[in-house]
Amino acid sequence: MRNGVNIHLKDWASQFEWILSMIDVGVHMVDHEGVTVYYNETMANIDGLDRAQVLGLNVFELFPSLTSETSTLHLVLQTGERIADKLQTYVNMQGKQITSINSTYPLYEGDVMVGAVEIAKDISNVMSMYDQILDLNKQLTVSKQRNKSSVGTADYHFGDMIGQDPAFLKAVSIAKKAARSPSPVLIYGSTGTGKELVAQSIHNASSRRNQPFIAQNCAAVPKELMEALLFGTNRGAFTGSIDRQGIFEQANGGTLFFDELNNLDLSLQAKLLRVLQDGKIRRIGGMTEQKVDVRIIAAMNIPPQEALDKGILRSDLFFRLNVVHIELPSLVERLSDIPLLVDHCIERCNELFGTHVRGIRDAALQRLMRFKWPGSIRELMHAIESAFNIMEPGYDLLEEHHLPDFLFEPQPEVVAPLARLKPALHPISDIGLPSMLDQFERDVILSVFEQCAGNISQTAQALGLKRQALQYKLNKHGITK
Template sequence: MDYKNILKLISENLYCGIFIVDNEGRVIFYNQSINDLAGLNVENAVGKHMLEIFPKLTEETSTILRTLKTGEGLKNYVQNYYNYQDKRVTILSSTVPIYEDGHLVGVVEIFSDVDKYNNMNQTKSSKGFMENTVYTLNDIIGNSKEKKELKEKIKKTANSNSPVLVYGETGTGKELVVQCLHSESTRRNKPFIAQNCAAIPSTLFESILFGTALGSFTGAKDSKGLIESAEGGTLFLDEINSMDITLQAKLLRFLQEGHIRRLGENKSHEVDVRVIAALNEDPYEAIEAGTLRKDLFYRLSVINFSLPPLRENKKDIIEISNYFLEFFNSKLNKNIKGFSDEVLEFFKSYDWPGNVRELKHSIEYAVNITESNTISKSDLPDYFKLKNKKTNADVKMTDDLLTDDSSSLLTLSEQVGQFERKVIINALKQYDCNISKTSKKLGLPRQTLYYKMDKLNIKMDKTLD
């Protein structure tokens, strides 16, 4: 029996595509089913490098080249790309490294056409995967030193049972990191339960978190709480500083002992769950404000992730923007090729107070609104123009301060102090008296900002005058 011919016969009659490259990324084999998807034929594919065939891909966005680089496979990965004939396609793929004697010699990728299955009404499971998938490390976009260090830290700490605290401004990707910690761990096939602490009234939170025993109050039934429901898996408590201080003490007790007692129950029992918490402000500031217990902070932050705002880490902003463009091209059935140079420069100069979430929603708006195949600055949300007007007004105010006749009666030191006071007050107003955000905006340590506020007689009240 000729097994080589049998394998060839099987590969040519499969509905899924098979693509194989060598260790340099050059195509050595693909089957017939790949023709429609990739827009290829044997003459213009075999022997060519992946980036010659798919020029819009990069070493980061190509699953095959990424696997060649890392030696790690990918399973059930949804991706969108433009094929050799510049047609946008959506595929569900699995990418597997090929080893010989311990050396990586190539990669095989097997994939199916999601759009084709949708048309045949056969993609219930594929759609379920795309809509409900937990984030993985592949969803952390960027190749900067900081992103690589973040991914490495997630890998190192994913299998620990220690609590985790993630903090960063709104829109910096806290839940992305949390879900990656779960999906990279041995708990990945167990429950992942996320709860925003600000969304539950404090009077109900204890019963929701710890569960209830029959008869503990009128109408109460035996019911599992969030902690028990996450047995064997991960419980994510977002905005932990919104949880009532008294309840924080009870959560701390569970973290220390690993046992819970349902509301109205006399006995306690052990629960195996990893707790990850997050907050969108400096934890020390939350402690000072009395919204986070210091002892709970120390227990949660055995492992901690501090996520920088986008304005402080713009190295990956172009790659992230292109990722979101492809995402919304697929979601909104568009075929937009890219961004104008003016838009890319604007993205790199803008301070992004809403961080990656603001960038994502801005691109979604632009993809919806544009009538061109390239996004221009006129396609961006209107509030960017309003913010630009405000910036110009601030510049004019600064100029007015410098040319104010009354300042001529003051010494240089007094004029500098007056100007510095106005700058600090404006920054405090912009960030609603949030010291952490204001200090970052001004490029000052928090202690220095407090010192200057005291020296310049700036009081933390609503008037700020």
């Protein structure tokens, strides 16, 4: 009794059943003979069945396509051992193909196994997307092979990279040199700085320009499918699997671009490292390895040191990829490039909208120059496109009132007038331009850091950097309180 209320086990059982009916994963429970004793609504939706059809039926009656070797519930009942994160494709009673990730556990009463429970997450839509990605990549590869005059599947070139900022020009210079070699490249830059544009430009300037360029965002595919996407599958690798190439095979001879590398599962990072070292892959379910000739370009939107410190990036993979390191400045670090970028955006929007806008008013440009641009160049391009959408007929210049509302929200004040900071004038021949740029960056950061009395958050805000990015640069330049 608690607070005068008698609590009975059966009352809790009804509460647990209600909880299981509300969660967004499927739950299928069977007794020791494989007969269904519980089946929640989510599992019914996954399988396309009615709960009333399922209760009291054996697993093999429900899913005729399963066998004693492929049914995870049956295997757990036979072995008493759990099966975790099993990818399974099957056909239900209505003939619908389902792909799910299942974890199956034995149920015990004391020392006696009384049944099993399976927890399933439906990924049929994701699997369909995975198939479409591989099919589209294959079509691009076949199309390229048929058209020998093709310039590959990358759209951007170095001529599309616009700016005069010294740090930006340094990054472009390194990228152009990297195009001459087959070495791996690691690009770091915040969201919207143009990391894939750099990767495509390197590919198109390299000897691989007529071979495939395939980009894969490591955060876009569940880890359970990523391995199959990377390396392909052999028939029988898992229930419903077929012989299919992965993107390593599809990119053979060309370039693979891994965006948001820090989101790649650590176990797959180890396998990626092995491919980088050996140049060989093995399909899931395959017995033999095959050589692949693929150049790897990877990108991250957080500082590599931060990813290493957090344990989300393997140090051995980092050192293997970081042969060529390119760091892209954010837009707030290259505000002087905004006029050039705006002119480019206007030209692009004129083509898109069929308009003849000549430029932008000074007041509107100054409004753009004062913004912090957390989304960097991509956000600036979207702002210009937004302005084109609301421009009234007859205007041939972008006015301040055409700009999106978020540009008029209050912005934190910059502590130091960065535009007035000048680099120490040393002869370039003495130290070289790259070293001069590094020294200038250090001088600017140190100046603001001292004005902020060593407060990292205030310094990051003043410089328009994320705190983690500033911490990385402080470590890089050896700046401490």
